[in-house]
Amino acid sequence: MSAAAVLRAEGLRFAWPGATAPCIDIDLLEIEAGEAVFLHGPSGCGKSTLLSLLAGVLVADAGRVTLLGEDWAALSGAARDRRRVAHVGYIFQQFNLLPYLSLLDNVLLPCRFSARRRAQAQRDGAPARAQAQALLERMGLPAALWQRQALQLSVGQQQRVAAARALIGHPEVVIADEPTSALDEDRREAFLDVLVEACAVNRSTLVFVSHDQRIAARFGRHLLLPEINRAGAGEPA
Numbered sequence: 002m003s004a005a006a007v008l009r010a011e012g013l014r015f016a017w018p019g020a021t022a023p024c025i026d027i028d029l030l031e032i033e034a035g036e037a038v039f040l041h042g043p044s045g046c047g048k049s050t051l052l053s054l055l056a057g058v059l060v061a062d063a064g065r066v067t068l069l070g071e072d073w074a075a076l077s078g079a080a081r082d083r084r085r086v087a088h089v090g091y092i093f094q095q096f097n098l099l100p101y102l103s104l105l106d107n108v109l110l111p112c113r114f115s116a117r118r119r120a121q122a123q124r125d126g127a128p129a130r131a132q133a134q135a136l137l138e139r140m141g142l143p144a145a146l147w148q149r150q151a152l153q154l155s156v157g158q159q160q161r162v163a164a165a166r167a168l169i170g171h172p173e174v175v176i177a178d179e180p181t182s183a184l185d186e187d188r189r190e191a192f193l194d195v196l197v198e199a200c201a202v203n204r205s206t207l208v209f210v211s212h213d214q215r216i217a218a219r220f221g222r223h224l225l226l227p228e229i230n231r232a233g234a235g236e237p238a
């Protein structure tokens with residue numbers, strides 16, 4: 002076992018309720034501190050499901066999934082939620098912004114729910130709000146937008162708010178589920194510059210799902226899910 006594994010799945014099996022076959026069946030997957038992982042594979046092969054298992058949103062039917070050495074299955078649902086917000090920034094496929102909160106307050110949510118994220122967002126002496134503003138600016142979202150409700154944003158703007166929220170307070174793990182799907186080429190490159198660089202500077206582990214092979218070269222490690230997933234191997238693309 003790797004001492005440095007931040008995320009580790011061993012003997013992991015998961016089937017969706019009612020499914021006749023498992024969706025995920027992985028012998029061993031270890032992801033280490035600071036790795037930037039590009040997770041890809043055909044639509045429906047289980048990429049989002051695997052992300053949810055790594056982040057403790059879903060719990061394995063069999064096997065162990067650990068974050069920083071702790072098994073998600075040992076925790077209650079509420080304890081998993083607390084641990085996730087403390088250690089994981091998650092950019093969901095549907096963003097999961099709170100629609101009536103402002104952009105700024107959406108970005109600050111992890112700091113509201115986690116003292117650890119709040120302390121890390123304040124670590125340079127400035128209030129967490131200053132880090133939220135800096136992240137929004139780096140994501141190309143100017144101050145004129147910060148007090149707008151999230152529901153008033155375009156899809157591409159929402160993606161960038163979700164990324165700023167994932168990065169605030171330097172979590173050990175950043176998980177991104179197709180975060181560039183609504184961005185044009187310039188925005189996509191700028192978005193990736195910020196996300197990949199912020200993770201490298203903070204030594205955050207980045208697990209990034211995308212179909213877009215044009216961006217694969219930015220990531221140090223490529224994982225083709227059907228190759229490691231016995232459940233998905235051989236399925237049609």
Ligand SMILES: Nc1ncnc2c1ncn2[C@@H]1O[C@H](COP(=O)(O)OP(=O)(O)OP(=O)(O)O)[C@@H](O)[C@H]1O
Nearest residue numbers: 017018020024042043044045046047048049050051
């Ligand atoms: N909530 C759910 N309930 C039941 N089955 C689900 C659920 N979510 C996903 N599945 C099934 O699990 C399989 C894997 O889905 P998943 O979303 O993980 O794939 P994916 O590789 O992320 O796909 P895509 O690239 O299209 O986003 C699919 O067959 C899907 O129908």
